[in-house]
Amino acid sequence: MTVLVFSLTVWAISTVAGFLGALTGLGGGVIVVPALALAMGVDIKYAIGASLVSVIATSSGAAAAYVKEGFSNIRIGLFLEIATTIGAIAGAYLAARISTHAIAIIFGLVLVYSALISVFGEHEHETISDCDALCRRFRLGSSYPVNGVPQKYGVKNLPTGFSLMFGAGALSGLLGIGSGAVKVIAMDRAMKIPFKVSTTTSNFMIGVTAAASAGVYLSRGYIDPRVAMPVMLGVLGGAIVGTKVLVHARVRTLRLVFGVVILLLAAEMIFSGITGKV
């Protein structure tokens, strides 16, 4: 394959990944890593490095738009970042110590879990409007627009959410993804934060989490400019379009789209990991 063909193909895949990543609050990584490793035959270490970059591009590129819509909650995000950044460094260290086959299989399992929760999980929960003791202590309650009217929400189960976030950070550092799936689950399911607030706050968090393991990845040579260049430019463009669509999209449709795409990639990833192709 020539450099030109490779760059253009990777750019096209990354544009789709960025679009879906922004739409679901997961970051482009969950699609970029399997796509590069499976379809393009790129060594998973390069795929992980390029993905890490794409995760940051998705997060930072979409930030301004989300903030204007009034969905993301910077206090919840920063508070939980203490757990995700420490987890991310732990995960990045672990990545050097286990085989790429194992990484592929773990990656696949994380994807299956994300997809199942998304498609078969409970429907949109009631918004919790009261704030418990910890929520008040850390002033995490806020409001977000529902059909243009501000609706108040509180936060439950902060310790559970915080622990899950450490795990999300470790997965991010290990797999080079934003691990938005685990973050969205922690906030939406465990902490009962409204879904749109969860996805957009997750978007805020994934960039910071990815930056926490970026130093380790860069120094190991996982971030190759020839792979990362088309990935970053593609994901960024896709993310900008995805963000514009998100505001008008229905939550149920979002979850279905995300679930199906992820499940397909998961199956392929686990199969390739077991047969030693990745």
Place this chain on the structure above:
Amino acid sequence: MDDRRLEILIGNLLRAGVLLAAAVVFAGGVFYLAQNHAAKVDFHSFTEESASLRTVGGIFRSAAHLRSRGLIQLGLLLLIATPVARVAFAVIGFHLERDRLYTVVSLIVLAVLTISLLHAT
């Protein structure tokens, strides 16, 4: 200054940072494609990159010589810096709001990020 204005300010700053990073990566990418478009590539197996593209100092030197890969890496470094800057601005913003709790929270996050990035120096 309230949370909302702070967030919008940070959001706009981030977008500017990302666009700058993208422009640098794009410029490096154009150079790279112009020089290598017909060359064969193969990323099937991992080979250690040269140190000039793996450390912050090496990347700056390579970019200063206008080498295409160095320029791309410089753009990626700028991109990696955007979430770090976002947290740094949150520290300043919360301090201006006299919100001691969240000044400390964002300082802890900033400290963890800084420790990690020291790897690549």
